[in-house]
Amino acid sequence: MTDDGTTDIAFAFDGDGNFYGLKVIYTNAEWNQPFFMANVSIRVLGNLIISNYRDNMTEEDRKLVQKLVNDADAKSLLELSLRIEQALGT
Secondary structure, X not given: OOOOOOEEEEEEEOOOOXXXXXXXXXXXXXXXXXXXXXXXXHHHHOHHHHHHHHHHOXXXXXXXXXXHHHXXXXXXXXXXXXXXXXXXXX
């Protein structure tokens, strides 16, 4: 029997300590795979991300985030959010 709800994620950083990606390296989820429910939720709530970061994003960033929201790509949105927060020092 395995533990319920175990997911291991590897975070990748460059030599300067800048985040550039993540990867799910293990999960014991059978029904709710990592990011699945988030992808569903993004279709409903995704534009809140754009609203929250609008003042700190370039037009290019906003277009990218809108595409990710439209594509419901939770993993990529998380990666982008982490990069923006790191750049802002938050």
